[in-house]
Structure formats: structure tokens, C-alpha cells
Amino acid sequence: MKDSTIGSWLAELGDRTPTPGGGGAAALLAATGASLVGMVSSYTTGGKWADREADMLAVKAESDLLREQALALAAADAEAFAAVGAAYGLPRATDEDKAARRTAIQAALRGAAQPPAEVGRVATRIVELADGLVERGNPNVVSDVAVAASSAAAALESAIVNIEINVASIKDAEVADGLRATVTELTGAIERARGIVERVREGLRG
Amino acid sequence: MKDSTIGSWLAELGDRTPTPGGGGAAALLAATGASLVGMVSSYTTGGKWADREADMLAVKAESDLLREQALALAAADAEAFAAVGAAYGLPRATDEDKAARRTAIQAALRGAAQPPAEVGRVATRIVELADGLVERGNPNVVSDVAVAASSAAAALESAIVNIEINVASIKDAEVADGLRATVTELTGAIERARGIVERVREGLRG
Numbered sequence: 469m470k471d472s473t474i475g476s477w478l479a480e481l482g483d484r485t486p487t488p489g490g491g492g493a494a495a496l497l498a499a500t501g502a503s504l505v506g507m508v509s510s511y512t513t514g515g516k517w518a519d520r521e522a523d524m525l526a527v528k529a530e531s532d533l534l535r536e537q538a539l540a541l542a543a544a545d546a547e548a549f550a551a552v553g554a555a556y557g558l559p560r561a562t563d564e565d566k567a568a569r570r571t572a573i574q575a576a577l578r579g580a581a582q583p584p585a586e587v588g589r590v591a592t593r594i595v596e597l598a599d600g601l602v603e604r605g606n607p608n609v610v611s612d613v614a615v616a617a618s619s620a621a622a623a624l625e626s627a628i629v630n631i632e633i634n635v636a637s638i639k640d641a642e643v644a645d646g647l648r649a650t651v652t653e654l655t656g657a658i659e660r661a662r663g664i665v666e667r668v669r670e671g672l673r674g
Numbered sequence: 675m676k677d678s679t680i681g682s683w684l685a686e687l688g689d690r691t692p693t694p695g696g697g698g699a700a701a702l703l704a705a706t707g708a709s710l711v712g713m714v715s716s717y718t719t720g721g722k723w724a725d726r727e728a729d730m731l732a733v734k735a736e737s738d739l740l741r742e743q744a745l746a747l748a749a750a751d752a753e754a755f756a757a758v759g760a761a762y763g764l765p766r767a768t769d770e771d772k773a774a775r776r777t778a779i780q781a782a783l784r785g786a787a788q789p790p791a792e793v794g795r796v797a798t799r800i801v802e803l804a805d806g807l808v809e810r811g812n813p814n815v816v817s818d819v820a821v822a823a824s825s826a827a828a829a830l831e832s833a834i835v836n837i838e839i840n841v842a843s844i845k846d847a848e849v850a851d852g853l854r855a856t857v858t859e860l861t862g863a864i865e866r867a868r869g870i871v872e873r874v875r876e877g878l879r880g
Contacts, residue, residue, distance in 0.1 A: 474683055475676035478705050478741055482712030482734075489713065490821040493706050497825060499684050500699050506688030507695065528688075535684055611839040615696040615832040619703060622828035625871055626821040632878045633817040665831055672838045 469542045491545030494626035499538035501594040504616035506531035511606040545583035552576040581634040588627035592657040594620040614668035621661035624654045675748045697751030700832035705744035707800040710822035712737035717812040751789035758782040787840040794833035798863040800826040820874035827867035830860045
């Protein structure tokens with residue numbers, strides 16, 4: 469994903485191919501939010517920002533890492549998604565086949581819920597970093613804090629539906645409950661992201 | 675933008691450079707939403723979808739166009755943003771200079787509000803197309819309809835803050851009111867996008 473051009477990756481996303489799909493898009497949304505957090509922190513160094521420069525350099529370094537993690541999760545998502553397809557494609561001639569296939573499908577579905585859960589965790593951290601930039605970041609780029617929060621919120625919402633479409637087929641109640649708890653956590657981060665956008669907009673209205 | 679790799683574009687977005695910035699990110703969010711609408715329509719052709727194939731091919735063609743428009747708007751945004759910087763850089767030695775500079779800044783700010791307004795219009799259309807796919811699209815990819823709507827909502831929210839940061843400096847009341855009216859329209863499209871995500875999630879919960 470990282471080495472694809474934006475034009476060709478988005479064209480592939482729009483085609484009838486299993487990947488890239490919504491999982492890759494969620495990762496891209498998170499990576500975009502991470503970059504914007506990095507940009508705002510980069511504009512809050514030197515001169516009158518000397519008092520917070522150390523913090524801002526730390527935010528920049530962390531945002532670079534979060535961006536890389538998000539992009540790596542796109543690949544993990546594609547692999548996990550392929551494993552689900554492979555499991556559904558297993559033979560079902562005998563009862564033994566069928567039982568093995570069911571087990572394989574369940575394992576693959578559990579695996580496929582992990583990358584979106586991770587994208588959600590990355591996006592949650594981006595929201596936390598953006599939150600600290602609304603008041604402390606360079607006000608010339610405060611609109612970019614809101615764009616970061618909006619991108620992260622979209623990544624979170626995407627992660628949630630990507631988890632929920634798997635949960636619908638997962639039979640292990642404990643695993644399903646664990647994933648539902650993750651969804652609840654991610655929902656809290658969406659609310660926080662929306663609060664950031666509101667605060668930025670109030671500031672712009674003066 | 676289209677020919678940059680995803681990795682290098684996002685790294686530049688995160689750097690202390692005027693562009694790409696929040697305007698380019700908004701365009702990328704809209705383009706991502708357009709691609710996902712295209713993907714869902716591509717999965718709703720042939721076989722049991724024969725009854726709606728013509729509609730879906732039209733959605734696919736329009737989504738391809740919207741994606742290209744969004745990507746082109748990233749370039750328009752960067753140009754308009756550069757023009758604002760150039761206007762602020764004009765000489766202000768004499769009163770005449772100052773007056774000319776003020777006029778140039780105001781013209782550049784009005785120009786800079788146009789690409790985000792256009793990104794907002796593209797994203798609004800993506801939301802309309804996604805809305806039609808919640809019930810009519812292939813249910814195997816219904817989560818991607820929600821990801822499309824989330825991406826478009828983030829593009830809309832980003833367009834809004836990008837407009838509002840300009841409106842704060844625009845002195846022509848009529849122009850400012852026109853832009854505020856655009857913001858109100860785009861806000862309506864965000865609500866619609868959130869409704870799409872809710873409907874998809876209700877469907878997944880069964």
C-alpha cells in the first residue's frame with residue numbers, strides 16, 4: 469500500500485477485487501489523521517513555541533510511528549481477509565470436511581477482527597494526541613487538528629463496522645463479547661474526536 | 675497527488691510544509707469514499723443483481739468521476755493556498771502598497787474557500803450514492819457502504835473547517851454569508867452520512 473501511487477491504489481479500491489477494501493481504507497484514514505497530527509506538531513516548534521517544543525517533537529515522533537503502524541495494518545487486514553476467503557473455500561464433501569471447515573472459518577473470522585481492532589487503537593491514540601493540540605498547537609494550523617480528528621473518527625467508525633460484520637458470524641460468545649467491548653471503547657474515542665472538531669470550530673468563530 | 679506514493683504523500687503531509695495540508699487531506703478522504711461507493715456498485719452486478727445492474731454501472735461510472743474530481747481538487751486547493759501566502763507576502767511599505775495588499779489578500783481568501791466548497795459538493799454526492807447502496811447494494815459488502823459514508827463525512831467536516839478558517843478573515847459580508855450557507859448545506863450531508871452508518875450497523879446487528 470505504502471509504495472502504491474494514490475491514483476492506482478484508489479482505483480483498485482474501487483474495483484471488484486477482495487483487497488484493498490474497507491479494512492485498507494480504515495488504515496488509510498488513520499494514517500491521514502496521524503500525518504496531520506504530525507504536521508501541526510511540526511508547526512509548533514521554535515520561536516514562541518520553545519516552551520513546548522520538547523512535547524511537540526515527541527508528538528511528531530509518535531505520530532510518525534502511528535502512521536507506519538496504520539499502513540502496516542492495511543497489509544495485515546488484507547492477509548486476514550484472504551484467510552477468511554480461503555477457509556470458506558475449504559471442501560465440504562464429508563461431515564469431517566464440514567466440521568474442519570467450520571472450525572477454520574471461525575478461526576479466520578476471529579483473526580480478521582484483529583486488524584480493525586488495532587486500527588481502532590491507533591486511531592484512538594491519534595484522537596488523544598489531537599486533543600492536546602487544540603489549545604497547545606500553533607493556531608495558524610488549528611483547522612488541521614480538526615481534519616486530523618475527523619479522519620481518526622472515520623477510521624474508528626470504519627474499524628467498528630469491520631469488526632461488527634465479523635462478529636455477526638462468530639459463534640464463540642466470549643470472543644464476540646470481547647469484540648463488542650472493543651466497539652464500545654472505540655465509540656468513546658469517536659465522541660472525543662467530535663468534541664475536538666466542535667472546539668476547533670468554536671475557536672474559529674471567535 | 676495522484677502519482678505520489680501513499681507513503682511519501684503522507685510523510686509530506688506530516689511535515690512542516692504549506693502543502694499538502696488539510697485541504698489535500700479532505701480531497702483524499704472524499705476520493706476514498708468515492709472509491710468505496712464504486713467498489714460496492716461493482717459487487718452488485720451480474721447474477722441475482724441483474725435487475726439493478728444498469729443502475730450500478732451508472733453509480734460506478736459516476737464514482738470514478740467523483741474520485742478524479744476529488745484528486746484534482748487537491749491540486750486546486752494547493753494553488754489557492756499558495757496564492758494566499760503570496761498575497762500576505764506583498765510589500766506594505768506605503769499606504770498604496772498596504773491597500774493593494776489588503777485587496778489581494780481578500781481576493782486570495784475568497785479563492786481559497788472555493789476548493790473546499792467543491793470538495794464538500796463532491797462528498798455530498800458520494801453520500802447520496804452511498805445512501806442508495808445501503809438497501810440495494812450487495813449485502814456482502816455493506817460494511818464498505820458505511821466506510822464510504824464515514825470517509826465522506828470526514829471530507830465534509832474537513833471542508834467545513836477549511837472554509838471556516840478562511841471566513842474568519844473575509845471582510846465582504848455577502849461572500850462570508852454565502853460561505854456560511856455552504857457550511858449549513860454540508861452539515862446536512864454529514865447528518866445524512868451518519869444516518870447511513872447507523873442503518874448499516876443496525877443491519878449488521880440483525
